[in-house]
Amino acid sequence: MPKLPKLPAPPLPAALQEPPPRPGESNGKGGPIEDAKAAGINVVDWVDERTSLSGAGRWLMFRKVPKGTNWFYTLGSATMFAFLSQAVTGVFLAMYYRPDPAGGAYESIRHVTNEVFLGQFVRGMHKWGSSVMVILVFLHMGRTFLFGAYKYPRELNWVIGVVLLILTMVMSFTGYLLPFDQRAYWATIVGVNINGTGPLIGPYLSDFLRAGPEFGATTLSRFYAIHMLLLPGAIVALIGAHLYLVAKLGTTAPPWMKAEQNPELRKVDV
Numbered sequence: 679m680p681k682l683p684k685l686p687a688p689p690l691p692a693a694l695q696e697p698p699p700r701p702g703e704s705n706g707k708g709g710p711i712e713d714a715k716a717a718g719i720n721v722v723d724w725v726d727e728r729t730s731l732s733g734a735g736r737w738l739m740f741r742k743v744p745k746g747t748n749w750f751y752t753l754g755s756a757t758m759f760a761f762l763s764q765a766v767t768g769v770f771l772a773m774y775y776r777p778d779p780a781g782g783a784y785e786s787i788r789h790v791t792n793e794v795f796l797g798q799f800v801r802g803m804h805k806w807g808s809s810v811m812v813i814l815v816f817l818h819m820g821r822t823f824l825f826g827a828y829k830y831p832r833e834l835n836w837v838i839g840v841v842l843l844i845l846t847m848v849m850s851f852t853g854y855l856l857p858f859d860q861r862a863y864w865a866t867i868v869g870v871n872i873n874g875t876g877p878l879i880g881p882y883l884s885d886f887l888r889a890g891p892e893f894g895a896t897t898l899s900r901f902y903a904i905h906m907l908l909l910p911g912a913i914v915a916l917i918g919a920h921l922y923l924v925a926k927l928g929t930t931a932p933p934w935m936k937a938e939q940n941p942e943l944r945k946v947d948v
């Protein structure tokens with residue numbers, strides 16, 4: 679019997695010809711976007727292998743939220759973004775500001791406002807942003823109060839919140855003096871005198887803030903150090919603790935959802 683010629687093997691389907699690239703690897707055929715994705719995954723894997731941070735990231739980001747969560751729950755994050763905006767714009771202002779009461783402070787702010795590129799815009803963001811942050815922090819506190827989120831087991835987060843509220847107010851107070859114009863000067867004298875009327879620590883507090891017998895160079899540099907070093911550091915640390923507790927304990931369901939989940943609550947005669 680004549681020997682039949684050997685038939686060539688049929689070509690494999692395209693998908694099987696070459697094994698697909700493993701996650702984080704590129705076969706160079708996907709184009710620049712695929713390559714960029716693969717490079718990104720590689721970097722994340724590299725960092726994660728050395729730090730195991732992805733577990734912490736998952737713990738922080740992927741949480742169950744109670745039914746009924748609504749827009750009022752965004753007020754805390756809105757406050758945080760207002761703070762971040764203050765931090766970023768504040769860094770740019772600090773590049774030009776001079777805490778010199780003999781005209782230097784006022785002149786440096788006049789220079790930022792009138793001569794620096796986008797200076798008036800950045801200064802405006804910082805100035806109006808401070809009011810936005812104060813309003814947001816009060817609205818957020820109102821939300822947590824009205825939704826009963828201060829109750830067990832979140833009392834400590836409420837207390838941290840109260841300290842954050844006080845620090846936010848002190849931030850506004852210390853910032854107000856920095857332009858060192860007539861309004862800033864006299865308003866701060868009034869504020870420091872009001873502090874002095876407080877019980878027990880009042881007089882010590884006003885002495886500490888004035889930083890000397892008269893309002894002057896030491897007052898301004900003390901306010902500046904408190905405003906741009908001490909308070910931002912304390913606020914960052916406390917926001918960290920606040921968010922850790924939010925991630926650990928979760929958020930509270932709105933009161934009307936709680937009543938729905940627990941029929942006993944509906945029986946209460948109000």
Ligand code: HEM
Pocket residue numbers: 750751752753754755757758761815818819822827828832835836837838839840842843846917920924928929930931
């Ligand atoms: C710089 C100021 C603050 C920032 C950045 C901040 C941020 C946040 C964020 C992001 C949350 C999670 C969700 C939400 O918005 O409800 C939260 C929750 C909470 N915050 Fe604040 N907060 C601040 C000030 C305050 C103040 C002044 C209080 C009260 C005195 C407070 C008490 C609470 C409580 C009790 C929760 C838990 C809410 C729940 O379980 O539903 N926070 N905060």
